[in-house]
Amino acid sequence: xxxxxxxxEHDSEPMHGLPAVLPPGETLLWQGSPQWRSLALNAxxxxxxxxxxxxxxxxxxxxxxxxxxxxxxxxAGCVGPAAFSLVGLALLTxxxxxxxxxxxxxxxxxxxxxxQGIALSSALNLPFTVLRSADLRERGxxxxxxxxxxxxEQRVSYLWLWPHVRPWRINQPQPMLRxxxxxxxxxxxxxxxxAQATAGxxxxxxxxxxxxxxxxxxxxxxxx
Numbered sequence: 001x002x003x004x005x006x007x008x009e010h011d012s013e014p015m016h017g018l019p020a021v022l023p024p025g026e027t028l029l030w031q032g033s034p035q036w037r038s039l040a041l042n043a044x045x046x047x048x049x050x051x052x053x054x055x056x057x058x059x060x061x062x063x064x065x066x067x068x069x070x071x072x073x074x075x076a077g078c079v080g081p082a083a084f085s086l087v088g089l090a091l092l093t094x095x096x097x098x099x100x101x102x103x104x105x106x107x108x109x110x111x112x113x114x115x116q117g118i119a120l121s122s123a124l125n126l127p128f129t130v131l132r133s134a135d136l137r138e139r140g141x142x143x144x145x146x147x148x149x150x151x152x153e154q155r156v157s158y159l160w161l162w163p164h165v166r167p168w169r170i171n172q173p174q175p176m177l178r179x180x181x182x183x184x185x186x187x188x189x190x191x192x193x194x195a196q197a198t199a200g201x202x203x204x205x206x207x208x209x210x211x212x213x214x215x216x217x218x219x220x221x222x223x224x
Contacts, residue, residue: 017104017115019123030107030189033100038143038179040096043163046089053085099163105177107186109193112148114164114175124161124175128197130154135166135174136187146177146187 014021017031040046057078064074098118106113112131114124126148135147147166150156158165158173166174180186 017106018113019115022108027109028106029109029193030186032105032177032180032182032186033103034179035143035181036097036100036179038139038141039100039163040093041141042139042145043178044092044096044099046093046096049092050085050089053081053089057081057085100179103164105180105186107189107193110197112175112177112190114161114177116161116164122160124156124164126150126175128194131194134187134190136184138184139179143179143181144184144187146180146190147174148176149174 013019022028060081061074061078064077065071069077095118099116102116102118102121104113104115106115111128112126114126115121116124130150131148132151133149135149137145137147139145145166147169150172152172156165156173156175158170161173161175164176164178166176177186
């Protein structure tokens with residue numbers, strides 16, 4: 001009996017995660033994707049929204065009970081807002097999972113590529129010649145982010161690339177590899193690849209910094 005074929009919107013890619021086959025002499029070093037739970041919590045702010053919705057439902061319950069409603073009436077009055085909140089959180093979590101599934105970070109010995117997009121796929125190409133530094137940030141859930149600082153003359157679109165962008169860096173957006181379970185190893189690989197590609201020039205070896213207090217909701221655009 002034939003096995004049903006599973007199709008993906010990325011089946012037509014010449015090479016997984018890349019818009020074209022690597023040119024002769026370029027070597028694939030690593031590919032990875034965000035961890036969806038971490039992406040949902042830290043980029044899509046599911047936890048913060050859950051607390052916000054819980055506060056709204058609790059406030060409604062207090063309002064109804066203080067107005068003379070019985071316990072049963074109060075609970076019944078909270079069912080609608082609670083159900084609406086759960087549906088909203090489920091949808092947002094689903095979007096985050098789809099975003100993680102559709103994202104592929106690719107490292108070669110010459111560049112970094114961010115392929116992203118749920119409905120419309122696009123790729124951001126970052127040759128090592130446009131990179132200035134990398135900033136590795138560890139999170140309490142065991143994942144890490146790697147923000148990529150570009151040379152001053154290089155610009156990317158903050159809105160187009162979100163959530164793969166460093167939070168709150170709107171004037172000088174920085175592409176970001178988000179929610180990586182193995183970011184330390186990836187960071188070391190980026191540093192080695194950049195050093196080899198630039199023959200001892202500028203160093204982009206990631207340095208660890210405290211976890212950001214804010215995670216962003218805006219995205220970046222096309223690479224120079």
